Amino acid sequence: MSGTAGFWIGARPLVLASGSAARRQMLETAGIPVLVKPVVLDEASIANRLAGNNTSARDIAAALAQAKGMEASSQWRNDIVLAADQTLEFKGHLGMKPASVAEAHDQLAAMRGCTHQLHAAACLLRDGKVLWEGCATAELTMRFFSDHFLEIYLEQVGDRICKTVGAYEYEALGAHLFERVEGDQATILGLPLQLLLDAMRRLGLLLS
Numbered sequence: 001m002s003g004t005a006g007f008w009i010g011a012r013p014l015v016l017a018s019g020s021a022a023r024r025q026m027l028e029t030a031g032i033p034v035l036v037k038p039v040v041l042d043e044a045s046i047a048n049r050l051a052g053n054n055t056s057a058r059d060i061a062a063a064l065a066q067a068k069g070m071e072a073s074s075q076w077r078n079d080i081v082l083a084a085d086q087t088l089e090f091k092g093h094l095g096m097k098p099a100s101v102a103e104a105h106d107q108l109a110a111m112r113g114c115t116h117q118l119h120a121a122a123c124l125l126r127d128g129k130v131l132w133e134g135c136a137t138a139e140l141t142m143r144f145f146s147d148h149f150l151e152i153y154l155e156q157v158g159d160r161i162c163k164t165v166g167a168y169e170y171e172a173l174g175a176h177l178f179e180r181v182e183g184d185q186a187t188i189l190g191l192p193l194q195l196l197l198d199a200m201r202r203l204g205l206l207l208s
Helices: 021-029 043-052 057-075 101-111 147-163 173-177 193-202
Strands: 014-016 034-036 081-090 093-095 115-126 129-142 178-182
Touching (some): 021 034, 043 057, 057 093, 057 115, 057 129, 101 147, 129 193, 147 173
Antiparallel strands (some): 081 093, 081 115, 115 129, 129 178
16 A cells, blocks of 8 residues: 555555556555555457457447456455556557567557557446446647667567557657657556546545
């Protein structure tokens, strides 16, 4: 458990069904006490099945967040559970975390000079019931970087590149990949923070 008292008026800490350090940091910075309890799901199988049914990348992000939330809520009854997920949309197609550095290379090479979208979805649950769900989108345009830059970038980031949707760490060296960004930092890092905070106030979890 971590976080600070003050704005948070929930009876117990928020259960975060995610192992994302970025999401945890955003919540803690907002003064929300967090109990980190990630759940394990076969996200790729769920996403591929939904994509095969022509489900949009935005709706897939929401479905993944809800699936995580349901699993966590079954384990942490009576607690408020927050689950979140993020998908990338490039030219109408779903992008997932690369399986290897080589795959990350191909993904970044294909996206350079182009625009893509990141969809960050989240939901709040208690006892298996969805109290709120929301999604925010950011639009990012990569600059047309050189092959040499891409090789150096991948060398610097290493295997961490396989842990991020889009094969970049925007909060770190990934910032060098872009020439234009439309959307807030929280959305890019995987959480629709402003929508979430507004929902928490309406649900009586935060001071309003």
